[in-house]
Amino acid sequence: EAQVTQNPRYLITVTGKKLTVTCSQNMNHEYMSWYRQDPGLGLRQIYYSMNVEVTDKGDVPEGYKVSRKEKRNFPLILESPSPNQTSLYFCASSLTHLAKNIQYFGAGTRLSVL
Amino acid sequence: GQSLEQPSEVTAVEGAIVQINCTYQTSGFYGLSWYQQHDGGAPTFLSYNALDGLEETGRFSSFLSRSDSYGYLLLQELQMKDSASYFCAVRDGTDKLIFGTGTRLQVFP
Numbered sequence: 450e451a452q453v454t455q456n457p458r459y460l461i462t463v464t465g466k467k468l469t470v471t472c473s474q475n476m477n478h479e480y481m482s483w484y485r486q487d488p489g490l491g492l493r494q495i496y497y498s499m500n501v502e503v504t505d506k507g508d509v510p511e512g513y514k515v516s517r518k519e520k521r522n523f524p525l526i527l528e529s530p531s532p533n534q535t536s537l538y539f540c541a542s543s544l545t546h547l548a549k550n551i552q553y554f555g556a557g558t559r560l561s562v563l
Numbered sequence: 564g565q566s567l568e569q570p571s572e573v574t575a576v577e578g579a580i581v582q583i584n585c586t587y588q589t590s591g592f593y594g595l596s597w598y599q600q601h602d603g604g605a606p607t608f609l610s611y612n613a614l615d616g617l618e619e620t621g622r623f624s625s626f627l628s629r630s631d632s633y634g635y636l637l638l639q640e641l642q643m644k645d646s647a648s649y650f651c652a653v654r655d656g657t658d659k660l661i662f663g664t665g666t667r668l669q670v671f672p
Contacts, residue, residue: 491664554605
């Protein structure tokens with residue numbers, strides 16, 4: 450089954466404790482992206498990757514890191530989480546960056562930073 | 564600045580037709596998409612318009628007028644399972660996909 454898989458689905462952590470949210474897709478998509486969703490603000494892009502070893506900042510990149518060493522994986526790293534990073538996070542992918550109008554989303558990761 | 568505007572909430576009854584509007588103000592335009600998100604779920608792609616006119620996919624249709632910077636999603640024969648949030652998204656001139664803040668649709672029996 451074609452899908453985008455995120456782990457973990459739920460995470461509670463404390464300020465400053467490094468964490469990684471994994472994202473994997475099995476559709477051989479070139480373009481991958483991370484979003485955060487907060488009430489009243491819709492989906493905001495954190496980072497994106499047009500292909501392996503090519504990443505760039507989205508609209509809200511502060512406090513986050515990403516890497517794209519393999520085509521299928523695009524982990525999101527919070528080196529020193531803070532309470533304002535409490536949010537619902539989605540990983541998404543599309544065939545290419547030119548097809549980003551049509552994105553496939555993972556099930557989401559709900560993160561709470563205490 | 565860049566903005567997408569859509570109503571925050573729409574209500575309707577089963578079997579009815581509802582239209583969710585989206586007006587956008589972006590620097591450049593490369594298409595309007597619509598996504599559905601049920602509570603606690605992931606956004607799922609519904610429809611995409613690159614050119615003016617109507618695109619039909621089953622009970623759902625989407626319309627675009629680039630001259631008016633306007634589009635809408637039309638849902639026909641509403642069912643209870645259509646209760647969800649609907650987001651419009653525009654790919655702008657910088658090749659970013661910008662999402663609206665979403666319209667919550669409540670369908671009543």
